Amino acid sequence: MTLSFFNPVTAVLVIPICSAALLAALPGYRVTARLNVVASLATFLSALSLFVIERPAPGPYVLIDDLNIVFIVLNTFVGFTTSIFSASYIAHELDSERLTPVYLRFYHAMYQTMMFGMNLAFVSNNIGLMWVAVELATLTTVLMVGIYRTHAALEAAWKYFILGSVGIALALFGTILVYMAARPVMGEGQDGMIWTLLVERAANFDAALLNVAFVFLFLGYGTKVGLAPLHAWLPDAHAEGPTPISAVLSGLLLNVALYALLRFKILLAANPASIAPGPLMVTMGLVSLIFAAFMLYRRRDIKRLFAYSSIEHMGIIVFAFGMGGPLANFAGLLHMVMHSLTKSAIFYAVGHISQIKGTQRISRIRGLTVTHPALGWGLVVGVVAIAGLPPLGIFMSEFLVVSSTFARQPLLAIVLVFGLLLAFGALTLRLTSVAFGEPRGSTAPTDASYIPMFAHLALVLGAGIYLPAPLVVWFQHVAQLLG
Amino acid sequence: MQMHSLAFDISHTLAGGLVLISLMMLYQDRLYSLLNVFALHALVLSLSVAWQAFIQDAPHLYVTAVIALVFKAIVIPVALHRIVKQLGIHRDIESAVGIGPTMLAGMGLVALSLVLMLRVTSDADPLAREDLAFALSVVLLGLLVMVTRRNAVSQVVGFMSLENGLVLAATGAKGMPLVVEISVAFSILIAFIVIGIFLFRIRERFDSVDVSALDDFRGERR
Numbered sequence: 001m002t003l004s005f006f007n008p009v010t011a012v013l014v015i016p017i018c019s020a021a022l023l024a025a026l027p028g029y030r031v032t033a034r035l036n037v038v039a040s041l042a043t044f045l046s047a048l049s050l051f052v053i054e055r056p057a058p059g060p061y062v063l064i065d066d067l068n069i070v071f072i073v074l075n076t077f078v079g080f081t082t083s084i085f086s087a088s089y090i091a092h093e094l095d096s097e098r099l100t101p102v103y104l105r106f107y108h109a110m111y112q113t114m115m116f117g118m119n120l121a122f123v124s125n126n127i128g129l130m131w132v133a134v135e136l137a138t139l140t141t142v143l144m145v146g147i148y149r150t151h152a153a154l155e156a157a158w159k160y161f162i163l164g165s166v167g168i169a170l171a172l173f174g175t176i177l178v179y180m181a182a183r184p185v186m187g188e189g190q191d192g193m194i195w196t197l198l199v200e201r202a203a204n205f206d207a208a209l210l211n212v213a214f215v216f217l218f219l220g221y222g223t224k225v226g227l228a229p230l231h232a233w234l235p236d237a238h239a240e241g242p243t244p245i246s247a248v249l250s251g252l253l254l255n256v257a258l259y260a261l262l263r264f265k266i267l268l269a270a271n272p273a274s275i276a277p278g279p280l281m282v283t284m285g286l287v288s289l290i291f292a293a294f295m296l297y298r299r300r301d302i303k304r305l306f307a308y309s310s311i312e313h314m315g316i317i318v319f320a321f322g323m324g325g326p327l328a329n330f331a332g333l334l335h336m337v338m339h340s341l342t343k344s345a346i347f348y349a350v351g352h353i354s355q356i357k358g359t360q361r362i363s364r365i366r367g368l369t370v371t372h373p374a375l376g377w378g379l380v381v382g383v384v385a386i387a388g389l390p391p392l393g394i395f396m397s398e399f400l401v402v403s404s405t406f407a408r409q410p411l412l413a414i415v416l417v418f419g420l421l422l423a424f425g426a427l428t429l430r431l432t433s434v435a436f437g438e439p440r441g442s443t444a445p446t447d448a449s450y451i452p453m454f455a456h457l458a459l460v461l462g463a464g465i466y467l468p469a470p471l472v473v474w475f476q477h478v479a480q481l482l483g
Numbered sequence: 484m485q486m487h488s489l490a491f492d493i494s495h496t497l498a499g500g501l502v503l504i505s506l507m508m509l510y511q512d513r514l515y516s517l518l519n520v521f522a523l524h525a526l527v528l529s530l531s532v533a534w535q536a537f538i539q540d541a542p543h544l545y546v547t548a549v550i551a552l553v554f555k556a557i558v559i560p561v562a563l564h565r566i567v568k569q570l571g572i573h574r575d576i577e578s579a580v581g582i583g584p585t586m587l588a589g590m591g592l593v594a595l596s597l598v599l600m601l602r603v604t605s606d607a608d609p610l611a612r613e614d615l616a617f618a619l620s621v622v623l624l625g626l627l628v629m630v631t632r633r634n635a636v637s638q639v640v641g642f643m644s645l646e647n648g649l650v651l652a653a654t655g656a657k658g659m660p661l662v663v664e665i666s667v668a669f670s671i672l673i674a675f676i677v678i679g680i681f682l683f684r685i686r687e688r689f690d691s692v693d694v695s696a697l698d699d700f701r702g703e704r705r
Contacts, residue, residue: 128661132668139675146679161679162638165672166626169645172665173622176652179659180604180611188658208603 008053009062011046012072012119015039020112024105029094032108033087039112040076040083043119047076058196063125066478071259072122074337078251078344079115081452085348086111086244088449092355093242103147107242114140114248118256127175128193130260134171137256138164138224141249145241156236163223163233171220171260177213178267181206195263199270207273214277217264218284224257226311227318228288238307239360243351246303250310251344255336258314262321262482269483281322282412288315289419296426301360302350305430306343309386312423313339319416320401321482323408329479331400334467338393338460339386345456346382349375352448357441362430367439372446378453380435385460387427388420393463490538491610497531498617498651502593505624505644509589510582514567514636518560521640525555528647535654544654547666551650554670555643559677563636566681572634580631592623614655621648639676646673 019039026032050072055064090107093099099107117137124130142164146157179192185204186192202210223230238246265277292312299305317339320332352375353368354360368376385392398420405413504524511517529551536544567573596619604612625645629638646669653662 126661128665132661132664135668135672139672143675158635158679161676162629162642165642165676166629166645169622169642169649172649173619173652176649176656176659177615180615180656183657190660192658193660206604208605212599212603 007056008046008049009056009064009123012043012076012123013116015043015046016112016116016119020109020116023112024109027101027105029090029101029104032105033090036108036111037080037083037087040080040115043115044073044076044080047072047119058125058194060190060194061126061129062123063196064123065481066474067262067481068122068259070333070337070474070478071255072119074340075118075122075252075255076115078340079118079248081455082244082247082251082344082348083111084449085247085351085452086242088447089242089244089351089355096355098148099242107144107147110140110144111244114144114253118252121256122259125195126190126193127178127195127198127263130195130263131168131172131175134221134224134256134260135168137253138168141237141241141245141253144245145237147242148240150240152236153240156233156240160233160237163230167220167223167230169220170216170223174213174216174218174220174264177209177216178264181209181213195267199267202267202270203272205271205274207271210268210271210274214264214268214275215280218261218277218280221257221260221264222284225254225261225318226288226314227284228291228311228315231288231292231311234311235304235307238310239301239303243303243347243354246307247344247347247351250307250347251340254310254314255340258317258321258336261318265321266481266483278322278324281318283322285315285317285319285322286412286415286419288312289319289416290315290422293419293422293426296423297429299430300362302354302362302365302430302434303347303360305362306346306350306386309423309427310339310343312419313343313386316398316401316416316420320404323401323405324483325404325408326476326479327404328401329482330475331397331404333475333478333482334463335394335397335401338397338463341456342382342385342392342394342460345453345460346379346386348453348456349379349382352446353379356444356446359441362434364441365434366437366441367435369435371439371443374450375446375448376435378450378457380431381457381461382453383427383431383435385457387424387431389424391461391464393460396464396467490534494531494534494538494610494655495613497527497534498614498655500527501531501647501651502617502620502624505621505628505648506586506589506593508628508640508644509585509624509631512582514573514634515564517637517640518563518567521644522556522560524644524647525551525560528650529556531651532654539657541658543663546663547650547654550666550670551647555647555673559643559673562677562681563639566677567636572636579633585627585631589624589627592627593620596620596623611655611657615652618648618652618655621645621651624648635680639673639680642676643673 023032050069114137117133121130121133124133142157142161145160146153182192182198182205185201191197226234238249268274268277288311292308295308317332317336320328357365385394388394388398402413402416405416508520511520529548532544532551533548597616600616600619622645625641625648628641632638650666653659
């Protein structure tokens, strides 16, 4: 391995952790908010350079391949745009005294620690290290969800903590079982936890033990993906924390757990004697989709509404990966990227809206397009996108999921389409009341930053109209990798 | 050969002891006694880990054993004792489900994990497979404690006993790397939970694994 002056893999880990230490020490929100943005930008740029540099060979701890580059770049990009949104959001929170400067320092330090944890989970080649990284990312988000210290916020954080810890404990048990299954083949020691080595020789592993391991991993990481019926923490955590955290929870943290699942799915696929993980994933995906679609109708709180929509979309993504095959995997991957971008854009809009109106109750928010055209129309475009209407990107990925399913399992496709239509109905119902009609609530002007929201929406629109050929080739390659 | 079977018997006894103590937790209806039983649980775990370190000739496992002894058998129970006293909940009788059904469920779970793990791991070496079966029993019993208790403190005790089961599984898997790191990571997690309870005076588990509680709270119910 050649040592070069600049190593992007080290950079995506070192920049967040160093800036976390720095942000914990520095006072003053103007400086720290900007530093947070700069650090996130630097991380994003380092992640981008992963595309061009020569990749390091897979080591005992670090692995860079086509699959995780997609995740890392998406992660750092949304992390960067969220830091811009967070800067203007936090300024308002300080003015309204919901946060004190001390908590703000803590918030920024945790934000960067979370980015570190997520990036570490993506680059790690060691299934034990990956587990530790996911735990770290979870812990930091728990702390941020509870940061307002209200009764509801603490309750949400506690529930998230307990359910997340149980999930993480089950995932660890699964990880140990994978090691046990591999041990007769791999021998004792480090090799038995290195993913690239495991995949190479997975065909000889003890299939029965591997099956049990996957069930534990699926339940454990599935809790963190937010699959029904393990989703109970998700709506509360989204609704009670600061909105930038809702954006990264939906847009990024769910993806981290999904990524861990996908790695183990590849491992299982390499062993012909083990069960196919597909049917499990398809079932849980569909259950999440249908359940969340029904729950959307009963929501009164705007952030909880979109939290349930995240459960719905994670259901679709897990369903697509569960179906497998080049086309469905491609669709799942595309849908994951589109969902991350769209959902975080929606949360940017919702964050400013709930600050202006001073409430998250849907019934108290009306006529946004009249009073706040930029925010209102931004939300409209976001919801239209998330509901899956053309010409936006999610329409395309959902269309691909549905059409690839129709070709193979028409019955499943009917259930899928039913769930999609159900969710579509709920979202349009809520959207019309929030965006149009007689304005209600405060009409105070806002100094919101619109750039992150519109940048995301532009990307989603662009992807819906035209996907650049190199990207398509890349995704097709990854889809093949996923089997 | 004689030595091998003695090593086997001792680790077997210690792992079986953990399952037994997990079952004892199920019928403790006072918080103080629950904490004492948990301290015993952690003590047996640290003995078991130290024994594994000795027979596997893996000195790094002694670190895990010491963490289990100092942190989980002494520091955490003492801290929780003080918290229980300060919150004034030491008189509470607080299991949500009766003792009889809980014990039956516990026995069912132990049987389930034995049947599952012994059948699945027929090729593995006997020590590892029985360790794994015991570990899964401890994990499931820990989950049961978490589900049947109403109080935040006893929920945490359930979680910690669950985690002891994981440490048992990890040390039983011969030569597994990162065991020490993972046990440190878990200790940090638990420290956070305990600090959380203390700072925020969480008495009840906010009736919890059900979303409806918060739905009501936020007026989401029609």
